[in-house]
Amino acid sequence: MSQYRVHTPEPRSRLSQALAQVMNETRQRQLEAEKEGLPALEHLIRVAEGLSGQSHHLRRLLLGLYNGYRWPFEMQRLRGLDPDLQEGALAVIQMATYSGHEIHTFIEGGDALLKRFWEIEEGNDE
Secondary structure: OOOOOOOOOOOOOHHHHHHHHHHHHHHHHHHHHHHHHHHHHHHHHHHHOOOOHHHHHHHHHHHHHHOOOOOOOOHHHHHHOOHHHHHHHHHHHHHHHHHOOOHHHHOOOHHHHHHHHHHHHHOOOO
């Protein structure tokens, strides 16, 4: 008789279980970020289409998420926003971070909108 015993392997190794758990947690984080971020994004877009200083800061935020190399976002701009807009901005940043999607893909006609914001901001002297 052999000293080796044959057994049926576990359906999933511990590593596979840990990976599945991380993937599940990541997906949950994405869903939560989108749940908070999508309504915030709609609100920020409406304000960004205006003519106020807050509109300017929000266009810069959205452009920073769209193309951060060309439009780096200076964090002090958050101070120029009302508290509800600050919260919305942070929700959108979190959504952009965890979703795995580019910000313009969440917006119907997103490329055109952000290109319009781009043109507006290129005209600013800042």
